[in-house]
Amino acid sequence: MPSIPALDDAGWAKLVQDMAYYFDDLTLKRGFQYYKQRRVSGLTAPSPGLVSAFVDGTKRYSVEIVLGALSIGGCNCPVAGPCKHMAAVLMDFAGAQGRPVQLLANAKASTRVRAEAASARAVPETGRAAGGRPGGQDALKERGRLIPAMNVAEWHELFARCVSPLAGSIRNPQYADEALTAMLRIKPPMAPELEHLYGLHARLFVLETLLPRAAGKAGGFTPSLGYYTHLAVTELRDDIERCFHAEPSPASDPGQRNRILDTLGLLRQALLAESGGHVFYSDLYYLLWRMWIIPEMYDQALFKEELRLLEEESDSRTASSSRQPLLIARAWMHFCMSGDDKALVLLREASEQPGFYPERLDMFWEPLAEAGDVERLVSWLTETGGLLRGHYRHSLDSYARHWEQAVRLLPDAEPLMWRVLADMLPLSGGIYAEKLLAHGRWRQWMDYQLSSGRDPADFRVRELQPLEKNAPELLLPFYHQAVERHVAEKNRSGYKAAVKLLKRLNKLYKKMKAEERFEHFLGAFTARHSRLRALQEELRKGKLTT
Incomplete structure (x- = not known):
């Protein structure tokens, strides 16, 4: 078929792997039936990496699939997620390439067999379970041998079994350590990238158990945590953040792409479940983008798909507490695609919601500072300065630091900095006065102190030196x-x-x-x-x- 580009061996291996990861056995079998019944028509490749077709089922459905990122594509049938129509299209695509379609129909089973065989070779005979109790440690260890072939959802099902004996434990740092140990001791030898990602998800699962859902508040977290639970949450979040910065990065292994996209989906849902006053997952969501996803991206397809998913969520969320993290996430997507005007509109709306955390703005300044995009950084500092007004509990240290970097790299921006900081008074009083001194603007500093009614006794002698x-x-x-x-x-x-x-x-x-x-x-x-x-x-x- 001339309109379909050739699929090389690496692409074929990736397709088999993706089919095993995203589709269950029943969906693959039904998709294979549709393929054999020739229900797929109009198979084309509108652009590189994109495959589209129609599938005749209860009615005619339109399918679009992005090769190498099956979660981005979709079908307009009622099924949420990978469906038999998508499976049938991929099999028709493979058939058009002269590839063995039967292998796709059996992708799930064949992948598990290979993983089980590899695990069996890696685990000594003495370490195998022999009639272990169902649900006991031996049974979990045996199940753990399949971890390399499992998807993220299956990992979390296994985690739940691992920590079930701790269900009645007090949620404190000791519980977090014991739960994490239970999940990590059943894993077989794995590649460093896979082991890193598995460890991250084990910690995310423990974090979720530390943050019980509030009764009667769909998707909402409890309004407060006990001291020791909060201590465990803080330690665990720090540990998770270190996972994103540590080497080796799972994103460096193309075979981990599907799991990383599933990690994105998990963090997205956790972020959107947060209320404005409790921000446990937001930093982790944006860290995943910045550390693992964006460095491996070559186009904006994933940004567009994420924005589409977030906008679909917008239609179903009306409460201001649940809309705020959604608005900020949508703003982030527009920002990543250089849609600054749209991003700022959404941020202004978010800033009007109760419990707005100005700290979230740092994730917009930081990437620009790291990239040395000074003119855009100046623009963002100018526009977001107004969003900080009224939030007196917020420290402006990060804001001031980024202004200092911007002025150092673009001296012509200094008059704008003074104007913006002056417009932000009295909120900006501390950093405004500090910068006046640092820049030797003695008269302006004194005029500000006199106009604000400050007393020399408010200052140490060395501060006035x-x-x-x-x-x-x-x-x-x-x-x-x-x-x-x-x-x-x-x-x-x-x-x-x-x-x-x-x-x-x-x-x-x-x-x-x-x-x-x-x-x-x-x-x-x-x-x-x-x-x-x-x-x-x-x-x-x-x-x-x-």
């Missing part, structure tokens, strides 16, 4: 204004505070070699407040007057 050294005259109104403000309180504590500032002011005048100016000021100050006996007493105690 840069101004004392570079622009001491700017500190004079700062001290004078504060002294008068404390005196105006007309109480003993106010007078004591005023005297402390006057003593620091005296030292400042001495550094400026302007002692006479201070003496003149102090004389006028003392005369003006001569009726305030308590103040006069504090001045004498401070040895400013006699």
Whole structure:
């Protein structure tokens, strides 16, 4: 068939593997029947790697399949996931290539046989189960020999059997360690990439058992965790994050692609089940994209498919708590495809939802900073600055750090940085003042402190040293204004505070070699407040007057 590109041996081996991974035996057998009954028609390849056809079943169904990523394709029949129509199309495709279709029909069984044989060679005879109790350790060990041939769902079914004896245990770090040990000790010798991925899923499963679902809240997590459970969750999440950064990366093995895509599906559903106030899976979802998926991508097909799945979820979610992580995930997909305008619209909507976590914005700045895409980074810092307003509990350290990098690489962006930070006041007050000092903008720093009513007593002496050294005259109104403000309180504590500032002011005048100016000021100050006996007493105690 001239419209169908040739399938090489590597592609054929991958197809057999994918069929075994995504389809169960019954679906493969039914697909084989449809193939033999010649129900497939119009087989074409509209673009490289894409196969489409029609299948006559209860009605005519349209099938589109992406070779090498079967989870991306689909059929418009009512079945969710791989169906007999997709299997029939793939078999028709194989037949058009002159490949043995029967092998696809038996892909599940043949793959298991090969894995079992390989495992049997790897496990010594003395290590095999011999009449072990059903569900016991021997039976689990025997079942574990098939781990290399299992898909992710089957792994998690096995995990559930492994931890069932711990069902009544208190959820604490000890439980997490025991559960993880139970899952890891049944695995056979495996390739490092597969062992790495299996270990990741074992930890994800334990994490799920630590986060029980809230009764009466479909898909929602309980609003709080006990201290020891929270400790176990924190330790486990740190361990999972290290899995994404460690070597070897499972993504480096093409044979792990299907399992990685299933990992994506698992984390997607976990992320979408989170409420705005409990973010356990979000970082893991985005880490998977950044560390394992994106580095191996060659086009935007997977982004588009993920966005389609997220948009389908949008239609079924109305509660604001469940919509927020969905909006941010959709924004991330648009961002990855350079659709910044659409991404920002979604982020603005997400920021209006209760419990918005501004920390999520860091995942948009960080990739741009790492890639050195400075102009786009400046644009994102400018646009997202407004989303941080109103979230006073959020630290702006990351935001400030990325602005610093952007200005270092693109000096022309500095005026824009100052304008954005000024517009974000008072939220940005801390980093705004810090950057003014760092950039030697002494007058602007002092104007900001005076306008915000800050007191010199709020600062340690060393914090004011840069101004004392570079622009001491700017500190004079700062001290004078504060002294008068404390005196105006007309109480003993106010007078004591005023005297402390006057003593620091005296030292400042001495550094400026302007002692006479201070003496003149102090004389006028003392005369003006001569009726305030308590103040006069504090001045004498401070040895400013006699």
